[in-house]
Amino acid sequence: MPKKKEYSHYLCKDCEFDFIVPAILKRKVNCPKCADSIYVEKLMDLWLERPINYKRPWTKEEDELITLGKEQGYTYEQMSKSLLGRSPQSVRRRLQNIRKDEANAGV
Numbered sequence: 817m818p819k820k821k822e823y824s825h826y827l828c829k830d831c832e833f834d835f836i837v838p839a840i841l842k843r844k845v846n847c848p849k850c851a852d853s854i855y856v857e858k859l860m861d862l863w864l865e866r867p868i869n870y871k872r873p874w875t876k877e878e879d880e881l882i883t884l885g886k887e888q889g890y891t892y893e894q895m896s897k898s899l900l901g902r903s904p905q906s907v908r909r910r911l912q913n914i915r916k917d918e919a920n921a922g923v
């Protein structure tokens with residue numbers, strides 16, 4: 817069985833950009849987008865076999881879960897808890913993108 821390592825999930829409140837780094841990095845973490853650490857906040861620690869690529873594409877299952885969740889009145893916070901490595905901010909952004917795609921497709 818692959819050994820799991822500890823990673824930390826961070827969010828830059830300035831860029832609303834979330835990212836994952838190995839938890840072994842105890843020093844101040846800089847946002848990969850604005851390179852600043854002022855607005856970077858730790859969301860949680862995760863145990864993973866390998867780091868989740870924060871740019872990994874959303875799966876159909878994830879899309880369905882958040883689309884349905886939104887219809888049923890769940891908050892971004894609640895939905896992000898059922899999705900590994902997705903912050904409330906990324907759920908919100910993803911929903912915006914889904915809406916945009918639907919509008920473009922004329923749905």
Ligand SMILES: [Zn+2]
Nearest residue numbers: 828831847850
């Ligand atoms: Zn930033």
